[in-house]
Amino acid sequence: MKKIALSALVVATLFTSSTYAENPAATKTAPRTTKAAGTVYKLQPQLSTLGWDAKAVTHGHNGTLQFSDGQLVVKGNQLIGGTATVDMKTLKATDITDAENNGKFMGHMNSDDFFSIAKYPTATFKITSVTPIKGAAANANNATITGDLTIKGKTNPVTFPAKVGVKNGVAAASGTATIDRTKYDIKYGSKSFFEGIGDKAIYDEFTLNFNVIAKQ
Template sequence: MKKMILPALLAASLFAAPAFAQKPAVKKTNPGTEKAASVAYAVQPQLSTLGWVGKKVTGQHNGNIQFKDGNVLVRGNQIVGGTFVVDMNSLKVEDIKEQEYNGKLVGHLRSEDFFSIDKNPTSTFKITSLTPLKGDANGNNATVNGDLTIKGITKPISFPAKVGVKNGVASASGTATIDRTKYDIKYGSKSFFESIGDKAIMDEFTMSFNVIAKK
């Protein structure tokens, strides 16, 4: 009797095995472990500002330029990325009030010596990462890292900023220092023309920004 029962049980188990094998394994998930999707907030050019200062041995000039468009990526209540497009054709000089000389400087900045605006009507900045910043004397709470493109040349850049998200509005403000020679803007640079004397223009210029983006 035992000899008959054992083969029967063995046969039953062999026929049943494929049925169990076909059932897919259940993948356990832990709620909250997956990253929430980021939301794009639209940059508001009419509410945002972008100012520049360029220095030379004998003084300095300043002006402004406008954002064309862009977006800020928000996850939860934090800024995690973004892309910003600057309208180079909007470049203005503010410190020279005399119209003729103002126009001459604007024309020179638009030329091949500087930003070659006819060929490169926009510049862009794309955030690659943000890291927390503590104890900054100016109230900045993050270091912004990203890729800046001027005259079609892209280089990495980092700068401190104050960033935040509140009530459907993302904001970022601060000042970035840019080495123009990295973007093939060498006119008047003592790094390339040693004998230029007091006509030298500093390699670095600053861009002060206040960006507002809305959901």
């Protein structure tokens, strides 16, 4: 069996191509506000996407996860905060087409070597700051997002560029975050902790690409 490349969340969340829902239906209830006077937009799991991509020395794997809940907080037409919850039980490897090999891979991903999904069924991301990127092109990343990513009960700060925007009652955020898995006690196959594993090593960093859509 091939050595297994890392996946996962979270995310930051968090988040590759951006899109806004066109002509969204207007809500009949008044928007909720936060203590910072921001309007809360509810994350739409059915419209949002989260993908992962991980590599080892000789191969790599990729797949998907699903958001289960979350929100984006908007002040005026600017994103100022938010949270996202990822259902780790939805973790899939989409590049492994053989059913038997896929089953073995996902069993390892669910185990304590990787995400301990039975013990930690969710991962979360909480935005702590959103900094506009001055002079950003219309179709480029226009903000730097920093937040706290929690995987396997361990929380670490992550920062990544993203494209964010608010239009017609829809808030959107998309981008790619690079995550160091070893900070979340996922050390299997890491050269940083196991010497002499050569081309069997799995790289410490993996990426999460996200496209989050939220509505009032």
